[in-house]
Amino acid sequence: MNIQFHNTLSGKKEDFQPIRAGEILMYTCGPTVYDYAHIGNFRTFVFEDLLHRFLEFHFREIKDFKVNHVMNITDVDDKTIAGANRDGIPLAQYTKKYEDAFIEDLKTLNIKLPTVMPHAADEKEIQSMIQLVAKLIGNNHAYVKEGSVYFRISEFKNYGKLSKKDLAQNITGARVDVDEYDKEVGADFVLWKATKEGEPSWDSPWGKGRPGWHLECSSMSMKHLAETIDIHAGGEDLIFPHHENEIAQSEAATGKPFVKYWLHAKHLLVNGEKMSKSKGNFFTLRDLLAKKDKSGKFYDKMAIKYALLSTHYRTQLNFTFELLEEAKENIKKLDDCYFKCLSVAALGVEREANVASKKDFENHPKLSGLREYTTKMAEALQDDLNISVALANLFEVLREINSWFPGSIAIDGSQLRGVIFFFKLIDDLFGLDVSVINSVPERVIEMLMKIIEFRRKKEFGPADQIRKQINDETGWLVKDGRPGEPSTVKKKRRTWD
Numbered sequence: 068m069n070i071q072f073h074n075t076l077s078g079k080k081e082d083f084q085p086i087r088a089g090e091i092l093m094y095t096c097g098p099t100v101y102d103y104a105h106i107g108n109f110r111t112f113v114f115e116d117l118l119h120r121f122l123e124f125h126f127r128e129i130k131d132f133k134v135n136h137v138m139n140i141t142d143v144d145d146k147t148i149a150g151a152n153r154d155g156i157p158l159a160q161y162t163k164k165y166e167d168a169f170i171e172d173l174k175t176l177n178i179k180l181p182t183v184m185p186h187a188a189d190e191k192e193i194q195s196m197i198q199l200v201a202k203l204i205g206n207n208h209a210y211v212k213e214g215s216v217y218f219r220i221s222e223f224k225n226y227g228k229l230s231k232k233d234l235a236q237n238i239t240g241a242r243v244d245v246d247e248y249d250k251e252v253g254a255d256f257v258l259w260k261a262t263k264e265g266e267p268s269w270d271s272p273w274g275k276g277r278p279g280w281h282l283e284c285s286s287m288s289m290k291h292l293a294e295t296i297d298i299h300a301g302g303e304d305l306i307f308p309h310h311e312n313e314i315a316q317s318e319a320a321t322g323k324p325f326v327k328y329w330l331h332a333k334h335l336l337v338n339g340e341k342m343s344k345s346k347g348n349f350f351t352l353r354d355l356l357a358k359k360d361k362s363g364k365f366y367d368k369m370a371i372k373y374a375l376l377s378t379h380y381r382t383q384l385n386f387t388f389e390l391l392e393e394a395k396e397n398i399k400k401l402d403d404c405y406f407k408c409l410s411v412a413a414l415g416v417e418r419e420a421n422v423a424s425k426k427d428f429e430n431h432p433k434l435s436g437l438r439e440y441t442t443k444m445a446e447a448l449q450d451d452l453n454i455s456v457a458l459a460n461l462f463e464v465l466r467e468i469n470s471w472f473p474g475s476i477a478i479d480g481s482q483l484r485g486v487i488f489f490f491k492l493i494d495d496l497f498g499l500d501v502s503v504i505n506s507v508p509e510r511v512i513e514m515l516m517k518i519i520e521f522r523r524k525k526e527f528g529p530a531d532q533i534r535k536q537i538n539d540e541t542g543w544l545v546k547d548g549r550p551g552e553p554s555t556v557k558k559k560r561r562t563w564d
């Protein structure tokens with residue numbers, strides 16, 4: 068089965084064929100670093116993380132396969148300049164704070180960092196942008212007006228092909244200078260803005276000025292990846308004018324298709340409404356992490372990631388605190404199952420670090436059900452990242468693994484090594500950070516063995532004493548099994564542990 072993605076350009080699901088063997092060229096529009104990123108932004112960045120991880124997962128058997136992923140940092144535009152001026156500090160100082168916070172937030176959510184993150188205000192990037200503008204003036208696709216440069220949309224056949232706007236009759240020759248606009252009327256958009264009082268500027272053949280926002284993504288995508296790339300992604304708000312203008316700038320310069328597959332995530336709502344500060348339903352990631360649930364525990368970062376991940380990217384995601392509670396329960400199930408396997412492996416002879424075994428996962432006869440569900444999970448993701456079906460299959464796997472434990476004596480080490488490999492595989496795929504702990508400390512295992520022995524003899528007092536000692540002293544927790552299951556241990560690492 069081929070991968071299929073819904074391509075905004077054709078409006079259809081299409082077979083995905085990479086341009087190059089062994090590498091995917093992918094560009095995602097990065098943040099405008101004028102404020103902390105909100106959970107709507109992270110809905111899109113989490114979708115892009117899944118896309119990145121899924122491509123690596125799908126092509127994992129190809130030697131040296133890589134997703135070459137570029138994400139820009141917009142650190143000079145109308146909004147960042149306004150923010151720096153409002154605070155009375157230099158632009159670079161203003162944007163650095165929010166860029167650092169953004170990178171920290173990506174790490175918090177275990178989002179893979181892109182291969183390259185170029186900055187719009189970087190001197191070298193500005194020079195590349197100037198060269199692109201010069202090329203567009205040279206081939207009559209752009210013109211200079213009072214020190215600014217505009218893209219002449221009447222010269223670009225198919226302007227509107229991505230956003231499906233029929234702008235041909237509406238081209239008035241009007242010009243627009245701001246970065247963000249939502250006009251039904253096609254206007255010549257600004258490539259290079261003549262310098263203004265209170266704005267940073269760079270020298271150019273047209274006088275001092277700064278780039279328009281749309282220009283950076285065309286320039287960086289072609290410079291850091293190629294003139295034609297596989298995938299360009301972002302939130303749906305970027306389709307017009309941003310991505311439409313990127314196509315115009317790039318294709319007018321090269322005469323080649325700019326991007327093969329355009330993928331856009333639908334916007335997130337909170338309690339059914341558009342997020343807005345005035346409605347009190349606006350959350351940055353940091354706001355959520357500082358909040359507590361009904362039981363008085365902080366919300367966990369992976370529960371937040373799960374909540375953002377679990378709705379298909381082209382379906383409206385309605386963020387609610389109930390959704391976050393459900394996400395928490397699902398992360399708990401994943402954690403509990405993983406640590407049960409790791410503990411039982413450690414109670415046997417599998418005490419050495421990282422016992423994951425690919426060979427056992429692929430061959431152990433008792434893992435055939437797991438392999439079937441894993442195939443179904445992979446096939447669901449091949450179908451335009453059908454995350455709901457993929458996660459449903461993941462929980463079928465957990466159900467199956469959990470069904471073994473009442474007879475856990477019969478689980479052999481290689482079966483568990485295969486399962487631990489499975490957890491590593493799905494962690495690579497979903498980035499939910501379940502299986503990072505690879506072994507149980509010797510001391511904890513010895514104490515756990517004593518608990519099991521006391522419980523077998525129905526000596527609950529001494530068993531409880533050791534349990535308390537593990538819980539208080541080791542950073543691990545004891546979990547009693549259901550009837551017939553052994554007690555197991557779990558590393559304390561979530562907010563609810």
Ligand code: AMP
Pocket residue numbers: 096097098099100106107108109110111112300301302303304305332333334335336342
């Ligand atoms: P920005 O920092 O505004 O340039 O946005 C960064 C990314 O977040 C872009 O891909 C936007 O399309 C996306 N985005 C902005 N608001 C939302 C939202 N409410 N839901 C989902 N994605 C969003």
Ligand code: ZN
Pocket residue numbers: 095096097284309
């Ligand atoms: Zn962009």
